[in-house]
Amino acid sequence: MSTPLWEAGADLVVVGTGVAGLTAALRARELGLRVLVVTKAGQADGNTRWAQGGVAVVLPGEHDAGDTVEAHVADTLVAGAGLCDEDAVRAVVGGGPAAVTALRRRGAVFDAAADGRLARTREGGHSAFRVVHAGGDATGAEVERALLAAAGDGRVPVLERHVAVDAVRTPLGQVCGLLVLADDGVPGVLTAPAVLLASGGLGQLYQATSNPEVATGDGLALALRAGAVAADVEFVQFHPTVLYTGRGARGRCPLVTEAVRGEGAVLVDATGARVMRGVHPLEDLAPRDVVAAAITRHVADAPGGVDDHVFLDATGVADFARRFPTVHAACAAAGVDPARQPIPVAPAAHFACGGVVSDVDGRTGVTGLYAAGEVARTGLHGANRLASNSLLEGLVVGTRAAEAVAADLALGVLARCAGDAELPTAPVADRDSLQRVMSRYAAIGRDAEGLAVVGSVLDLSTVDRKLDTRELVEDAALTVAARALIAAAAERAESRGCHVRTDAPARDDARWARSQVVRLNPSGQPVLADPVADSRGVA
Secondary structure, three states, X not given: OOOOOEEEEOOEEEEOOOHHHHHHHHHHHHOOOOEEEEOOOOOOOOOHHHXXXXXXXXXXXXXXXXXXXXXXXXXXXXXXXXOOOHHHHHHHHHHHHHHHHHHHHOOOOOOEOOOOOEOEEOOOOOOOOOEEOOOOOOHHHHHHHHHHXXXXXXXXXXXXXXXXXXXXXXXXXXXXXXXXXXXOOOEEEEEOOEEEEOOOOOHHHOOEEOOOOOOOOHHHHHHHHOOOOEEOOOOEEEEEEEEOXXXXXXXXXXXXXXXHHHOOOEEEOXXXXXXXXXXXXXXXXXXXXXXXXXXXXXXXXXXXXXXXXEEEEOOOOOOHHHHOHHHHHHHHHOOOOOOOOOEEEEEEEXXXXXXXXXXXXXXXXXXXXXXXXXXXXXXXXXXXXXXXXXXXXXXXXXXHHHHHHHHHHHHOOOOOOOOOOOOOEEEEEOHHHHHHHHHHHOOOEEOHHHHHHHHHHHHHHEEEEEOOOHXXXXXXXXXXXXXXXXXXXXXXXXXXXXXXXXXOOOOOHHHHOOOOEEEEOOOOOEEEEOHHHHOOOOO
């Protein structure tokens, strides 16, 4: 069955029920738009609820006078290692106070300090205590709860268990709807002059990740097939401290939030030696790419090469169970008491710094197609995301994207069309083989030889398949995402941010102080593109 059997319509279709998607849907509804949200799983099954640390934001009256929006901007630019779009950074960081205030009006409750102001913590790369949090280390869960409650009772209709397969386009290439596939294999079309991708990242490219099973790069693949371009896809951030549960861990692994180090925990090896001492001026609070790379080097240099993890010593953190209940519960399940013994940790795939090229209003290079959240490359993150800037970006860009759609509809620049579509055929690689070679050759340490191996394995294990099941849609998306990442990583012969080339360990600003753009060629293969001709201002 490949022809759609049913059709529904809206002014805006949002793909994803995380912070960016729900924020956009709620704002669009406030603006009078007919909105329909679609998710391939349950409403709360995305990545937002797993976010622990908090929201990085400077709120007037809530923060010390010594912290400023300018300082937050500066920290973001430093973490981005020369590839941030400074205008985008200023727009997102500057929009944070209003976005967080709106979220609190929608019912989100953040932790309070003894003086009645919001409690704040500090994470890696931040020069001040500016990360507000909820439930100790359950900020994402509280953000998701509040947004779902605000959207509930039919205020924003949500179509669950339908995976987004392809964009519906006019003969001129404008997006005017979305082809979806139900879990039972029944295809349908959602007609709309605007489609917003808020589908999250691609952590399932790797064997071990902090991401849930839904993070398979669907939005990136859909956007590329629709004619959009992507940028900075080689920059995948590995969180330094994911709970180590043994060799060969697969799938989503429990996160140990960076805020634990913000409260004084330190990284040590099996002998008790400090891992980050002398590595960076901020030591354990260095940016994530620095810490993850340092752990990887430390493990590789261990005598005999027997170690594959380090430890986070949080025994000096006061009242750990109350401050970090989520982490404490995960540790307890693994038989670890953080108050008495160091927590075994290792890096794991965490966040895609690049994605579909869009501006801070969510507009991509394809009329009618918008992107927000982790799936989008707005220029905020550059080569490495600053901790707790992701929830911030989802709130700000989700709001701005809804307002952009309303403005574009009012101007009459968007297209409406009939729901004429068919399930596509696309290259699909074996997921297990893909995850194994990506984890071995395209994780934190990469080199030209290993990246070539990934390309060869993908070529050998890939066959064209009709995308008539959710699993095939996901595997096709992972295949496209892997090939895009490999193409960009192989070309960038330097180390920058969370892209570490062991055969080119130095940063090369003379050649590489720019983003790389990827598009699909006529045969559907990701290739590097001319950044002037094919992007929205990517240099």
